[in-house]
Structures are given as structure tokens and as C-alpha cells.
Amino acid sequence: MPELPEVEVVRRGLSRWITNQEVLDVEVLDPRSVRRHRQGPIDFVTSLRQAVLEQPQRRGKYLWIPLHHAPIEQKSPTALVVHLGMSGQILLSHHSAPAPHHLRIRLRLDSASGHGQAPTELRFVDQRIFGGLYLDRLVPTADEPDELIPTTVTHIGRDPLDNHFDVDHIYQVLSKKQTAIKRALLDQNLVSGIGNIYADEALWRAKIHYNRPCNRLSRKQVRTLYQCVQKVMEQALKEGGTSFDALYVNVNGESGYFDRSLNAYHQEGKYCRRCLAEGYDTFIRRDKFMNRSSYYCPRCQRKPRTTQR
DNA sequence: ACTCTGTCCTGGAAGC
DNA sequence: TGCTTCCAGGACAGAG
Numbered sequence: 598m599p600e601l602p603e604v605e606v607v608r609r610g611l612s613r614w615i616t617n618q619e620v621l622d623v624e625v626l627d628p629r630s631v632r633r634h635r636q637g638p639i640d641f642v643t644s645l646r647q648a649v650l651e652q653p654q655r656r657g658k659y660l661w662i663p664l665h666h667a668p669i670e671q672k673s674p675t676a677l678v679v680h681l682g683m684s685g686q687i688l689l690s691h692h693s694a695p696a697p698h699h700l701r702i703r704l705r706l707d708s709a710s711g712h713g714q715a716p717t718e719l720r721f722v723d724q725r726i727f728g729g730l731y732l733d734r735l736v737p738t739a740d741e742p743d744e745l746i747p748t749t750v751t752h753i754g755r756d757p758l759d760n761h762f763d764v765d766h767i768y769q770v771l772s773k774k775q776t777a778i779k780r781a782l783l784d785q786n787l788v789s790g791i792g793n794i795y796a797d798e799a800l801w802r803a804k805i806h807y808n809r810p811c812n813r814l815s816r817k818q819v820r821t822l823y824q825c826v827q828k829v830m831e832q833a834l835k836e837g838g839t840s841f842d843a844l845y846v847n848v849n850g851e852s853g854y855f856d857r858s859l860n861a862y863h864q865e866g867k868y869c870r871r872c873l874a875e876g877y878d879t880f881i882r883r884d885k886f887m888n889r890s891s892y893y894c895p896r897c898q899r900k901p902r903t904t905q906r
Numbered sequence: 907a908c909t910c911t912g913t914c915c916t917g918g919a920a921g922c
Numbered sequence: 923t924g925c926t927t928c929c930a931g932g933a934c935a936g937a938g
């Protein structure tokens with residue numbers, strides 16, 4: 598399940614190989630993968646053809662590649678926006694390599710214009726079709742006029758690895774929220790890039806129960822929690838991201854190995870590693886929360902007294 | 907204004 | 923064996 602570290606691994610791979618390459622041709626094999634492109638699949642193909650791909654950017658789980666249309670007068674800057682959803686992959690291959698099973702979109706690239714052994718095709722593969730590609734206009738952000746982001750990403754909050762990430766501002770917002778802390782962690786408008794895996798891992802590290810009301814957390818607890826988010830994401834990035842199966846891979850099709858470092862997520866029934874080190878044999882538990890699983894240690898992460906859903 | 911649920915999707919696993 | 927049901931969850935529309 599791609600969250601921030603996985604998307605960043607993909608961004609770095611793309612940056613190395615596709616920057617300054619021209620799109621020779623585009624093929625949409627499943628129109629559902631471009632459903633967020635309002636003007637439809639045909640416009641997607643014709644608008645992307647002959648565009649030159651610039652340095653890929655990211656905010657949270659959103660990835661975008663600014664486009665440069667060499668021969669055409671630039672109306673306003675645009676970008677190819679990528680969201681991997683649940684199972685999306687960006688793969689760089691030779692165009693003659695066999696097509697993977699869930700191949701949805703292919704971009705033929707002009708490898709001759711760039712690096713010698715560059716791949717000749719960018720492929721979007723997506724089993725569950727929650728992800729997709731679309732074109733969008735780039736606009737300056739509200740607080741940094743030199744920073745351009747797609748209009749559809751303006752409502753997304755800065756992520757924990759962003760230089761302008763401001764934890765005191767986050768605390769101010771959280772102190773007014775009634776809702777459970779995990780719901781706030783997963784809310785991409787406040788802070789982006791956190792999904793179910795890193796939410797559970799950060800809460801475990803910070804020893805906070807997923808159902809703790811936001812407005813009952815101290816400034817210190819909020820600081821600690823977001824430091825834990827940053828630490829767990831930095832470690833995951835170092836280890837190439839989390840892969841449970843073939844659903845998440847980097848641009849070369851390789852899996853990350855952060856799943857071996859997980860302390861809570863997917864660890865139901867296993868000993869809590871921290872408790873074990875302290876001489877307790879507590880098991881990690883799984884609760885249903887927000888229609889998904891929440892993994893936690895019942896000793897380290899005590900339930901709030903007033904349990905609300 | 908804020909909070910929360912339902913929906914989109916596929917395929918592997920579990921249940922009968 | 924073969925069928926059905928469940929489960930995974932990111933983002934957003936729309937309900938409360």
C-alpha cells in the first residue's frame with residue numbers, strides 16, 4: 598500500500614531516468630485509470646504526446662511530473678499527476694518487454710534524447726484501479742509563491758518530510774478537534790502522506806491509542822507523535838518502503854523490505870517488541886476502526902476512558 | 907463548519 | 923471441489 602515513503606521511492610527512481618525525456622506516444626488500455634482527467638481519455642493522450650517530462654515532484658502521496666511543451670506556446674504550466682491509490686505501480690521498462698497483467702497506461706519515451714541506457718517506456722500498472730493519472734494546471738501555493746503544485750493538490754496538507762512542515766500549527770488545529778487521533782492522522786488535508794501502516798507504527802512508537810481524542814493530547818504528545826511519524830517514514834525510505842506482496846514495488850519492479858521492521862501493523866498475535874524487552878509478554882491486537890484494521894499494543898497504548906467512535 | 911459513512915475496485919483467502 | 927463471502931484501503935461525494 599503506497600504511502601509517502603513508497604511514493605518517494607518511486608519519485609526518486611523516476612527523477613533519475615525520465616527527466617527531460619519526450620513522450621513519443623501514449624496508450625490508455627483502461628479508461629478508468631484516467632477517470633480523474635475531466636476532458637476524457639482522448640484529450641489525455643493528445644495533450645501528453647510530445648510533452649517533455651521535467652523533474653518529478655511530490656506532496657504526501659501525490660506525485661506529479663511538470664510538463665514542457667517545446668513547440669507550443671505555454672498557456673499555463675501543467676503537470677502529469679500520478680496517484681498510486683491502493684495498488685498502483687509506475688514501472689520503467691523497455692517497450693518490447695512483455696506487458697504485465699494489470700497494465701493500464703503506457704507512455705513511450707524518447708530515450709535517445711537523454712541517457713544512453715534509459716528505459717523506453719513508462720508503465721502504469723494497477724490491479725484495483727483506485728489510482729490513476731491525469732493532467733492538471735500548476736499554481737503557486739498560498740504561502741510560497743515560487744512553489745508550484747497542481748490545482749487538485751492545493752487542499753492537501755504539507756507532509757512530515759516537507760521543509761515547511763509546522764508541528765505547532767498542527768497542534769493548534771488538533772487542540773480544537775473532537776475526533777480520534779488516528780482519524781486526524783489519516784486526514785490528508787491536515788498532514789499528508791500518512792496511511793494505515795505508518796499511522797499505526799507512529800502511534801505505537803508514541804505510545805498513543807488510536808482512539809484518543811485529538812483535543813486531549815498535550816503539545817508535547819503531539820510533538821512526540823509527529824517526530825515518530827518522521828522517524829518511521831525516514832527509516833522506511835531508507836529500507837526502500839513497505840511491501841507485503843507484489844502490490845508495491847519501485848520503478849524497477851523491486852520490493853522494499855521495511856515490512857521486516859514493522860512493530861504494530863500486521864503484527865496481530867505477535868509479542869509487542871517493546872514490552873518483551875521490558876519483561877512483559879503482551880500481544881499486539883487488532884481492532885476495527887474506520888472500516889479498516891488498527892493494530893496496537895494494549896499495554897503501551899492504553900485505551901482512553903471515554904471510548905467514542 | 908465539522909464529522910463520519912458509503913462507494914469505488916480486484917483477487918486472494920477463508921468459509922461452507 | 924466449487925461456490926460465496928470477506929477483506930485490504932486512499933480519496934472523495936454526500937449525508938447527518
